[in-house]
Amino acid sequence: MLAAKCDKYGRHLTIVDRWYSSSQVCSCCGKSGGRKELDIREWECLYCNTIHDRDINAAKNLERWAGGQSDQDKNGHGASVSQARLATCDEVSTTYEQLSLF
Template identity: 50%
Template sequence: MLKYKSRWYVKAFIKIDRFFASSQICSACGHKEGKKALAIRKWDCPQCGIHHDRDINAAINILNEGLKRAAASKT
């Protein structure tokens, strides 16, 4: 449905698979933290020290990954 709708609006649709480790990567520096328990809602990146909200960090990672794939598919 989303795919169909975005085609309707002539927008690029980029599918990010559900196993993309969006909640394990620091959206600020790219450090991969590894798997975290779902109960952990906030965490600090040991690499750059930034404080993350789990869901916001994951959303930024999914957006970045989508933009990266969109850029890659244009070339």
Template identity: 45%
Template sequence: MIVENLHVKGMVRNHNLAQAISDCGWGTFTNFLAYKLGRKGGKLVEIDRWFPSSKLCSNCFYQVSEMPLDVREWTCPHCGSDHDRDGNAALNIRAEGIRMLALSAVEMLAYGWCSRFCCRRGCKTRSGAKA
């Protein structure tokens, strides 16, 4: 599961959004989600809040320099793709999460780490415990 690491404390400072943000309990939700995923062998991937998900074209990866919050739809000046701000951000967050998962898998293989799901032949993890 891939989510954006939101800065909830900063978002609550906006009095127009404070009530809605406080009601949704984002921190509790992500903690609960990580717990449940861990029990089932899944992983919660959090994308950095500074990742330019809204300003990055999901088609050609061109990054727009400035995009005010009131711009809800935009056209990429490089490839001409039309984007809904939130839909485009969701696609970019998903792609970045998949990239991060692939990198962590490569690191695990490079350093000889093993998860209990990678094999059932009694291999040992880096700590020496049976997987």
């Protein structure tokens, strides 16, 4: 059904393998440091020592997998953009602070 809608509206559908470990592969060097439990939100690559936020890292890997497809262009319609850029290793580390109202 998604493929038919994409054809109808001139969009490109990219299907990512269900088992692709996008949050566990370093978006900088492309190597996997092994399985990480879901409660691990930040991790450091064993090969290039880059610290990754799990969700941002997964988004970068999926963007690379999709080949730089975008669902928006200047006029709001779907369009293909240039090939995915190489990931830069400048992720902002997310640290959580306990806030108190009193």
